[in-house]
Amino acid sequence: MGRLGKVRMKIVIYMPLLGDGTDCWRPVQAVQVTQDIFEVMDHIPEGEAWAFAPGSRVRCRNHVFSGGDAGLIAFEYAITAIGIINC
Numbered sequence: 001m002g003r004l005g006k007v008r009m010k011i012v013i014y015m016p017l018l019g020d021g022t023d024c025w026r027p028v029q030a031v032q033v034t035q036d037i038f039e040v041m042d043h044i045p046e047g048e049a050w051a052f053a054p055g056s057r058v059r060c061r062n063h064v065f066s067g068g069d070a071g072l073i074a075f076e077y078a079i080t081a082i083g084i085i086n087c
Contacts, residue, residue: 013038013060013072018049025065025073026050036060037078052077 011032014025026048030038039057044050051074052058058074065071 008032010041011038011072013040013058013074014063015040015042015074016051018051023066025071027071030058030060033057033078038072038074040074 008031010029012027013030015028017024017026026045028040028042030040030042032038036059037057038060040052040054043054057078059076059078060072060074062070063073
C-alpha cells in the first residue's frame with residue numbers, strides 16, 4: 001500500500017502590487033501551510049511587480065477592500081528568529 005500525503009488545497013490570497021502609486025492587489029493561488037501562513041503558487045505576469053516572490057511563504061490577514069469585498073492579503077514574509085519557516 002502507498003503512503004497518503006497531506007492534501008494541500010489551493011486558495012486565493014491577494015498579493016500587493018508594487019509601483020502603481022495606489023493600493024492594488026492581484027488574486028493569486030496559494031497553499032495554506034499554517035493558520036496564517038501561505039505558500040505563493042502563481043507566477044508573476046509580465047509587466048507586474050509583486051511585493052513577495054512566487055514560491056515564498058507569507059503571512060496573511062483578513063482585509064476589507066475599498067469596494068466592500070473581503071479577502072486574505074499577504075503582508076509580510078513568514079520569518080522566525082531562526083529563519084524562514086519551512087513546514
